[in-house]
Amino acid sequence: MTPGNCAAAFSAQMAGEENFKEELRSQDASRNLNQHETAGHPHSRSLEMLLHRLRAVHTKQDDKFANLLDAVGEFGTFQQRLVALTFIPSIMSAFFMFADHFVFTAQKPYCNTSWILAVGPHLSEAQQLNLTIPQAPNGSFLTCLMYLPVPWNLDSIIQFGLNDTDTCQDGWIYPAAKKRSLINEFDLVCGMETKKDTAQIMFMAGLLIGSLIFGLITDKMGRYPAILLSLLGLILFGFGTAFVNSFHLYLLFRFGISQSVVGYAISSISLATEWLVGEHRAHAIILEHCFFAVGSMLLTGIAYSLPHWRLLFLVGGVLVIPLISYIWILPESPRWLMMKGKVKEAKQVLCYAASVNKKTIPSNLLDELQLPRKKVTRASVLDFCKNRQLCKVTLVMSCVWFTISYTYFTLSLRMRELGVSIHFRHMVPSIMEMPARLCCIFILQQIGRKWSLAVTLLQAIIWCLLLLFLPEELKSVTILVLTLGEFSLAATVTVFFLYTAELLPTVLRATGLGLVSLASAAGAILSLTIISQTPSLLPIFLCCVLAIVAFSLSSLLPETRDQPLSDSLDHSSQMSFQKDVAPDLSSDGSFWNKVKDMTTEDTSSDDMSEEAAKNVILNAQILRLDPYPVSNPALKQFNKEEANSQAPCGPGPQTILGWN
Incomplete structure (x- = not known):
């Protein structure tokens, strides 16, 4: 059949389809109106599965790198080793991050x-x-x-x-005094107590500067050098803190440690996000955060048993020294290499990963790795102002991260005001964080990233509202609610990091994570300031207000589950910030236009033609219009004619989707 005949046949087919749909609507209108929206109907579920299948096919077409990772092995030995390598530094990051709380043991002078x-x-x-x-x-x-x-x-x-x-x-x-602490080491008493707050502010300042510096380093130099620099900082500043001879030098070393902690968080999440696909990515980030909680528990146990604050940093420094071996065993991100035009290096890394997984990458897939069409390597921090959608993502997630940080520190300081011991304030929430983060595996799989963030924020709002109305006499109940609030925020942090990393493009992923981390440090500093100068209920009230604002803004973000990672700014600009609405198959041709857009984005590699996609949706629509089995021979004849008219132009939808 010639192209002209094929086009004429397709036009006739579409006209027949419209006539047949109108006939079905007129015959069964009343029945469809009553049962069209029933949620549990098997045909409705079939339609949902069909749409999910189409979306998955389009995702794989749009993200050619996913095909390569499939060939390498989605979660083989190489990826398992990569995820395991992120655990130990996460433990030590928590160790050094919270060490301040155990070296200022109160002493009566x-x-x-x-x-x-x-x-x-x-x-x-x-x-x-x-x-x-x-x-x-x-x-x-x-x-x-x-x-x-x-x-x-x-x-x-x-x-x-x-x-x-x-x-x-x-x-x-x-x-x-039973232990040697910074207080009796440097006499931080009698008007010098404010230096304890100075140490916290200095740590937050390090987070601020480190977020920006390591975000830029990770995107400019690569994920591998940024991780090595952050680990080197943990070794030098963590181990070196044990030998400082003045409080000002201690502040300087804490400033360096904070930059290393945030630098590792940004670079490791970027690396894991770009090496893993689908739910494996979510599981890896969740487990990394679980080991962060393990580090907090390890710190509490060691600090309780050691008699001298210098020994605490000596132990931490000794544990972090073996991380020097990461120089030889840590891989670079192939996505980042591609975006920087280093095609040869990207192919070498992928081939090495495939060899570890005992896989072979087809040569045609490797040949598809070419330099990007546009100069994405010129992306800079200014693009967060120029690119409208990228600016929206950054502002919304910065607001969310500011809220999380402010609320977490406010709840923690509120627990300190109630006279709870330092070991209880760290051990119990750390234990609670483990199931909180593991629960994210279930909710992310069921409702996606967007609504998981909303649900965890909603829980935080509920606990903060309860704190406003609890009387001060119920101290034990207040401590329980504070612990549950930290439980919810731990889950929120995990969802936040995963969601933010998937929303940002590869060329600016680390820089974006660094920018939103600025908001985290700002929220912590604001919490320290307000708690020390205002009544106890006002900071909690601000927690409620900020959480409600963050909850509202999170609805503006698009869903990223089952979506390809955006590598360039062009792909990031195409993300929609409208609410996720199920397509209305019985309305006008808007959904056909969506299908057309999906199937014509990359005509050079499409496995599904526009006509085939329309036929698939049409069959699903007929099922939805008539939820009961139809024994009308006209329907069978229509389907038969449809298949005959489609066959000369290309394979049918069942063939394309791999169905028999």
Whole structure:
């Protein structure tokens, strides 16, 4: 059949299809109106499966890299090893990130009055304090005042006592201290307590700067160099903190550690996202976050047993030194290599992965790896302002991340205000985070990324609202609600990182993660500021407001489940920020236009023709119009004529989709 005859046959076929559809509508209109929307009908489920199958076919066509990863092995030995390699650094990242909380152990100080030992060397500690330290009306010793020395003998001091007081002249002593902490190491007492908050602010500042720096490094230099730099930072600054001789040097090393922690988070998530496909990607990121919780639990146990704060950093530094081996065993992202025009290197990495998985990549698939059509390598941070859709993604996710960070730190500080011990505040939430993150596997599979983020945010809103109305007398209930709130936020963080990494294009994925991480540090700093200056209910109220705003904005984002990763800015611009609405097959031709767009995006590699896709949807529509089995011979004759008219122009839909 000639192309003209084929086109004429197709036109006649479409006209017959429209007439037949009108006939079916007129015959069974009342029955269809009553049962068209029944949710559990098997034909409705079949239609949903058909649409999902079509979407999956289009996804594979649109993302040629997915075909290569299929040939390499979706989750073979190579990918399993890659995921395992991300676990140990995640443990150590949590170890160094929360170490601050265990090195500022509260100590009760007294002025050093050892001058009296020159005239009374045999005085006990209690006698020394009684003679040289002023007492409060309740009989307790004052911590920041002392009696000034006098040139008297011990008998005169005991008989007449001392009267002139002043602030501590020769430092402090800590008679009740059981552990050596930063407080009694650098005397952070008597007006120096604010330096503890300075350490937290310095850490947050490191997160701010590190997010931007490592985001740019990861996209410019590659995922592999960024991971190595972050691991080197953990080794140098983590191990080196054990040897600092001043508090200012300690702040400097904490600043370096925070940059390394956020740098590893950004680069490792980018690498895992680009090497894995589908649900394997979600599982890998979820497990990485679970091991982050393991690191927090490990830190709590080690800090509880060690008597000196320097030993804590020594142990952490020793554990992180073996990560130097990553220089030889960590792979680069082939997606990033392609976007940078390094086709040869990308092919080598893929072939190595295939050899580890004991697979062979067909040569025709490797030949399809060509340089990008456009200069995507010129993408820069300015594109987050120029590209409208990319700007929307960044702003919405920054708002969400700001909310998560602010709420998490507010709940944690609120628990500290209630007098909960430091070990309980870290161990119990860390244990709770494990099932919270594992639950994400189920909800991500059932409702996708977009609604999983919305559900976890909604849970956080509920717990924050409960905190507003709980009376202060119910301390145990308040602690339970705070723990459940942190449980929900842990799941939100996991969904957030996965969702953000899938929304951003490969050329700017790490930079985008770095930009939204800026909002995280800003939220934490705001929480520290508000908690210290405002009543306890206002910060919780702001948590509710911010969570509601983030929940509303999350509805603007597109779903990314079963969608190809966007590599270039052009593909990112095509993402729709409208709500996901099921196609109305009984309305006008808008859905046909969607099918046409799907099937004509890449005509050079399409496995499904436009006519075949329309026939598939038409068959599904006929089933939907008539939910009951039709024994009308006209229908059988119509289907037979349809198949005969389609056969000369190309394979039928069942052949294309692999159905028999």
